[in-house]
Amino acid sequence: MALKRxxxxxxxxxxxxxxxxxxxxxxxxxxxxxxxxxxxxxxxxTQIDATLKEAGTDKTKIIKANIWLTNISTFAEMNSVWDAWVVPGQTPARATVEAKLAAPGIDVEIMVEAALD
Structure with a gap:
């Protein structure tokens, strides 16, 4: 099975x-x-939407999401945007943790896996 990058x-x-x-x-x-x-x-x-589209899928097909926040006290703030973005009834499995991220000024990182069909 071939990989496409x-x-x-x-x-x-x-x-x-x-x-x-x-x-x-x-x-x-x-x-x-x-x-x-x-x-x-x-x-x-927005970046995730664009990448999923390029791959031939969309946010309704997300299976799993991992979210990292530099400060877990911003959990509700992040969730307010997330909740408006996800499609009701099409929400993925998800984990959110506090972590030190790659550079100052980066306070959120999100990684997803999605089905193509």
Missing amino acids: IEPGKRMSSAVIHGNKVYLAGFTPDKALGKSVAEQTKDVL
């Missing part, structure tokens, strides 16, 4: 398709770097 880079790909699943890398804010957790979450989810 989306935006392969020197260190990692944005996503990898294998079989009937797409595995996304952890996405961090691009345009909202250093802004509120809500703005960062919106930015990350």
Whole structure:
């Protein structure tokens, strides 16, 4: 079974398709770097939507999500954006933890796996 890589880079790909699943890398804010957790979450989810579309799927097919926050006290703020984004009845399995992230100003990172059909 062949692999298809989306935006392969020197260190990692944005996503990898294998079989009937797409595995996304952890996405961090691009345009909202250093802004509120809500703005960062919106930015990350926009990137995820675009990558899922490129892979041939969408957020209704997400199987699993992992979310990292630099401060778990922002959990409700992140959830307010997440809850508005997910489709009721189509929510994935999910875990959210507090963690030190790659660089200052990055306060949220989200990684998902989704079905293609």
